Amino acid sequence: MKAPWLLILGGLAALALGVGVSITLTYGLVFVGLLGGLAYALGVSGLSQRKWVALPAFALGLLAPFVLIFGLHSVLLQRGGQVEHCTVTSKEEHPFTKYPGVDYVLACPSGEVELDRDWNDRLKTGQADVLTGPPLLPDWADSTRWNLLLVTSVPGAMTLLVPVAWLLRKQP
Incomplete structure (x- = not known):
């Protein structure tokens, strides 16, 4: 027992x-x-x-x-997170992989953030809103809640x- x-x-x-x-x-x-x-x-x-x-x-x-x-x-x-307006500093596209996507590096007021997105949801501009709340990992502000x-x-x-x-x- x-x-x-x-x-x-x-x-x-x-x-x-x-x-x-x-x-x-x-x-x-x-x-x-x-x-x-x-x-x-x-x-x-x-x-x-x-x-x-x-x-x-x-x-x-x-x-x-x-x-x-x-x-x-x-x-x-x-x-408890804060929305930060970030600028894309670099991106690496993977359109021909099994799961197409884009890896982004963003410059945010709180520091550099690395996030990825599906190919169909990739950013259209060089700006994005990111939710941050240390010690939690950052996430896109427009993602599903x-x-x-x-x-x-x-x-x-x-x-x-x-x-x-x-x-x-x-x-x-």
Whole structure:
């Protein structure tokens, strides 16, 4: 009975680490959050010992890292970030790659920012608005905004699933 609790707590800790590092340093650590979500799902499934709990546990475990990393980043920038008017200093176009895009280097009042865009959404002018809010990674001011309710409902559902799984465990 100890292993499921260790998986749940370790998974939540890895998820928190992956989310925290990914919204401040690099999106490359989404993998750490994904491993944490899967460990959480294995722990909840093991705690319950019922097969039907595995589906919502794994759905939340796989969904949580992406919603929390990209959604929490967007919500935090939306609530606490500042819009800066920046000038494009250089761009590197990649029109013939598998995923065409453009890498931009922008000069902003707070410093130099590197961002990328899809080829179809590339900038038409040499100016752009960027949301900044250290220590968060900057983002385009016109990008899609996430809803705070969606972002907070995922950890809420994860938290509520643990006592449900514990109450539904098989009794010897």
